[in-house]
Amino acid sequence: MLDPDRLLAGLNEAQRQAVTTVDGPVLVLAGPGSGKTRVLTHRVAYIVGVVGVPAWHLMAVTFTNKAAKEMKERLGQLIGPAALDQLTIGTFHAICARLLRREAQALPFDDRFVIFDTDDQVKAVKQALADLNLDEKTYRPQSVLGAISTAKNELIRAEDYQAANYWHEVAGRVYRRYQAILRANNALDFDDLLLETALLLKEDEALAARYRARYGFLMVDEFQDTNTAQYAMLRSLAAAELADAPHNLCAVGDEDQSIYRWRGADYRNIMRLRKDFPGIRVILLEQNYRSSQTILDAARSVIDVNAHRTKKSLWSELGEGDKITVFEAYDEQEEAAYVVREIERRVGAGARYGDCAVMYRTNAQSRVLEDAFVRARIPYQLVGGTRFYERREVRDVLAYLRFVHNPRDEIALGRIINVPPRAIGPKALSALAARAKVAGLSAWEALCDLAAGSTPDALLPPAAQLDSRGRTALVRFQQLMEEAIVGRDLLPVDQLLDQVLDLSGYARWLKDGTEEGEERWENVQELRGLALEYHHLPPQEGLTAMLEGAALTADTDTLATGVADRVTLLTLHAAKGLEYPVVFMPGLEERVLPHSRSIDDPEALAEERRLFYVGITRAMRKLYLVHTFRRTLYGSSELADPSRFLKDLPAASLEQRSKSLGQVAGSRSAAGRSTTTTWAPSRPVSSTGRPSTSAPPAAGSAPQTRHGAGGPRPAAPALAAQFRGGDRVRHSHFGAGVVVSSLVKDGDEEVTVAFVGGAGVKKLMQRFAKLEKV
DNA sequence: AACTAGCATTTTTTT
DNA sequence: AATGCTAGTT
Numbered sequence A: 001m002l003d004p005d006r007l008l009a010g011l012n013e014a015q016r017q018a019v020t021t022v023d024g025p026v027l028v029l030a031g032p033g034s035g036k037t038r039v040l041t042h043r044v045a046y047i048v049g050v051v052g053v054p055a056w057h058l059m060a061v062t063f064t065n066k067a068a069k070e071m072k073e074r075l076g077q078l079i080g081p082a083a084l085d086q087l088t089i090g091t092f093h094a095i096c097a098r099l100l101r102r103e104a105q106a107l108p109f110d111d112r113f114v115i116f117d118t119d120d121q122v123k124a125v126k127q128a129l130a131d132l133n134l135d136e137k138t139y140r141p142q143s144v145l146g147a148i149s150t151a152k153n154e155l156i157r158a159e160d161y162q163a164a165n166y167w168h169e170v171a172g173r174v175y176r177r178y179q180a181i182l183r184a185n186n187a188l189d190f191d192d193l194l195l196e197t198a199l200l201l202k203e204d205e206a207l208a209a210r211y212r213a214r215y216g217f218l219m220v221d222e223f224q225d226t227n228t229a230q231y232a233m234l235r236s237l238a239a240a241e242l243a244d245a246p247h248n249l250c251a252v253g254d255e256d257q258s259i260y261r262w263r264g265a266d267y268r269n270i271m272r273l274r275k276d277f278p279g280i281r282v283i284l285l286e287q288n289y290r291s292s293q294t295i296l297d298a299a300r301s302v303i304d305v306n307a308h309r310t311k312k313s314l315w316s317e318l319g320e321g322d323k324i325t326v327f328e329a330y331d332e333q334e335e336a337a338y339v340v341r342e343i344e345r346r347v348g349a350g351a352r353y354g355d356c357a358v359m360y361r362t363n364a365q366s367r368v369l370e371d372a373f374v375r376a377r378i379p380y381q382l383v384g385g386t387r388f389y390e391r392r393e394v395r396d397v398l399a400y401l402r403f404v405h406n407p408r409d410e411i412a413l414g415r416i417i418n419v420p421p422r423a424i425g426p427k428a429l430s431a432l433a434a435r436a437k438v439a440g441l442s443a444w445e446a447l448c449d450l451a452a453g454s455t456p457d458a459l460l461p462p463a464a465q466l467d468s469r470g471r472t473a474l475v476r477f478q479q480l481m482e483e484a485i486v487g488r489d490l491l492p493v494d495q496l497l498d499q500v501l502d503l504s505g506y507a508r509w510l511k512d513g514t515e516e517g518e519e520r521w522e523n524v525q526e527l528r529g530l531a532l533e534y535h536h537l538p539p540q541e542g543l544t545a546m547l548e549g550a551a552l553t554a555d556t557d558t559l560a561t562g563v564a565d566r567v568t569l570l571t572l573h574a575a576k577g578l579e580y581p582v583v584f585m586p587g588l589e590e591r592v593l594p595h596s597r598s599i600d601d602p603e604a605l606a607e608e609r610r611l612f613y614v615g616i617t618r619a620m621r622k623l624y625l626v627h628t629f630r631r632t633l634y635g636s637s638e639l640a641d642p643s644r645f646l647k648d649l650p651a652a653s654l655e656q657r658s659k660s661l662g663q664v665a666g667s668r669s670a671a672g673r674s675t676t677t678t679w680a681p682s683r684p685v686s687s688t689g690r691p692s693t694s695a696p697p698a699a700g701s702a703p704q705t706r707h708g709a710g711g712p713r714p715a716a717p718a719l720a721a722q723f724r725g726g727d728r729v730r731h732s733h734f735g736a737g738v739v740v741s742s743l744v745k746d747g748d749e750e751v752t753v754a755f756v757g758g759a760g761v762k763k764l765m766q767r768f769a770k771l772e773k774v
Numbered sequence B: 001a002a003c004t005a006g007c008a009t010t011t012t013t014t015t
Numbered sequence C: 001a002a003t004g005c006t007a008g009t010t
Helices: A004-008 A013-020 A036-051 A065-086 A092-102 A118-131 A141-153 A166-184 A190-203 A205-214 A228-237 A269-276 A293-303 A332-348 A363-375 A392-405 A410-416 A426-439 A443-452 A468-488 A493-504 A506-510 A515-532 A539-552 A602-616 A644-648 A716-720 A761-773
Strands: A026-030 A058-062 A088-091 A114-116 A187-189 A217-220 A249-253 A281-285 A324-329 A356-360 A380-382 A567-571 A580-585 A619-628 A630-633 A636-639 A654-656 A676-678 A702-706 A728-735 A738-745 A749-756
Touching: A004 A013, A004 A036, A013 A036, A013 A281, A026 A036, A026 A269, A036 A058, A036 A065, A036 A217, A036 A249, A058 A065, A058 A092, A065 A088, A088 A092, A092 A190, A092 A228, A092 A539, A114 A118, A114 A190, A114 A539, A118 A141, A118 A166, A118 A187, A118 A410, A141 A166, A141 A190, A141 A228, A166 A187, A187 A190, A190 A205, A190 A228, A205 A228, A217 A228, A228 A249, A228 A269, A249 A269, A293 A324, A293 A602, A293 A619, A293 A644, A324 A332, A332 A356, A332 A363, A332 A580, A332 A619, A356 A363, A363 A380, A363 A567, A392 A410, A392 A468, A392 A493, A392 A506, A392 A515, A392 A539, A410 A443, A426 A443, A426 A468, A443 A468, A468 A493, A468 A539, A493 A506, A493 A515, A493 A539, A506 A515, A515 A539, A580 A602, A602 A644
Parallel strands: A026 A249, A026 A281, A058 A088, A058 A217, A114 A187, A217 A249, A324 A619, A324 A654, A356 A567, A356 A580, A380 A567, A580 A619
Antiparallel strands: A630 A636, A676 A728, A702 A749, A728 A738, A738 A749
16 A cells, blocks of 8 residues: 555645546646656556555556556556556557457457558558559559558448548548458558457447456546547447446546647547546646746747647746757758757756757658767767668568468568569469469468479469479478478577578578678667567467567667667657757758648648647757758758748747858858858848848948859849848858858749958959859 | 669658 | 669660
């Protein structure tokens, strides 16, 4: 038993309410940094340790493995390892997978089902399209998959799929075919895990009653990220329909941090919850324990633009704090250099690398940053990026294991049958497929049949006949896999992996002596290291557990916090739930944040804003918002507009760190790159449109001009007239009297201009000409 | 069957 | 920019 006073000590009133209100449903609206995880863990501890409910009655659901892990760690300290072991804590997907395996006898797949990831899904859709003779250009696998996923998230089965138009009518056909392929492969995709669980609980009342009896207390983290399927599942478990049920559901969430709309999340589930559980207690957590008031003010004025939300007023006792720095760099290289410079400066002043994080919209942005960190020898850790489990060699090896585990997995088979090259080409494969079809066998069964030689070729249609070379190659493959499958029931996973690598020749093939081969082999070794963790389990179980872990684990989960003193580089999505004293957000430009794909959809745009909000609220003490003048996107470099979100920041919270025009910027390279500036609209502008004398392209100078694209040289007065208040001008100083500037007009053209004055004009112009060639 | 070059396409976020 | 895909070559 826990001492309630000690448990509740240090919690504020609202938190205390959230922890101790254990009879009936509770909705906790928790602003960023308001101690949400603390509330969740203490609530569990309270229910178990103070109320005295057996731990196995509790289920705590999270979205990420990371969150689940963190909760476990914190709970271990509160309630001890014994009680912790009895709790059900995990991600939606993991909990569903476990439930479905247990209840598989009631379902159209068996408990050895595999989980198809995105790549497998694409392959299955392509297969479905091929089966239906559909063109991949008109019905792009990604799009069709998107439609299928949306349907599944809305709990719509293939047979219930309603088509709104012809394209969707076809998509529906693909959906049905795709589902048939999954069934044949004994596979479920991510969405199936949720859909099957939700529908099972909805349709099998006896089963649902069983689970309700088992899990009397439900806790859900990040509730705003639930989709329809997840919501339905929770609704069944919490017995929304049964008036006399205890409804001990505790949902914790924040609609302002809903950033997974694209995968079906619907923050309106918060409203739904209030409707479905009329007596629900709503508790607001508004005190922030993380950030300075300046940061909170900025966050608030950004998020208040979004409509349809419960406005929260975040406040903090941590004081005003530093201003937010907004900086405009020339391009992404300079942006990265700036981040590096500031980090070095802060570290020089006593900060730790580990205090700093760089948060960006897309993983693609990490490269330039990484380069800069490497060059500056700043230790960093990258979260996400090319995910470990997505590397080709890792997927190949996993495919071998998957196939050994479940020979019906034809996606895995397709992946490995000719890797390493075994002279099994398209011809042999189509013949094999034909043989399977004729005999009504799976591909693997057809292979076995072929190896046994029980069906004479003469009896088969021509498409299914094999020449001796193809036959030999296929039979050889069948034999080696047969041998590997024998090992499945005898060897622990790590040894099974060794055996498969050896038998298949994959290890030998991969180690081809090149540097790349070496790197890939290292990844395989890392996978082997993971397999070792399942060594203690009985062979079958170990293999299942390992494959499930591989399917349901993202690299974000491997984020080592506080392990080493390193700067963390991560996407805004990955940053949710984290906090750092110093946060940099680069790429605050239109088409990056908000992302180009969200710009013309108001709902998507609102989500981009929430993403920005999430980024801001990660910062404890210092926030840097960085944008560039020019950015390379999708391979082409274009002028960038500052993100519209920057306009919503309160001026009083900001500190502009771009040099004003006329100041000499430290040019650090031959290219003369330095800072950019914004002409304040308030700057006096003469009636001709020319800036007044205080403005630089100025006084007594004889402007020499040059258009970026080699266009005509406007005459000096004409050019000067092009400068207007509000124009963004970037400039560098190369020496006495010469200012090289870049000027944007109408946001679509960068004009490079040289203003020359004073002595040594000729010499300087030569130098300028040379620079222009670079 | 395996390899190559040239082509096109495509780029968000994650379980 | 980087990747995947197709078609053509060895």
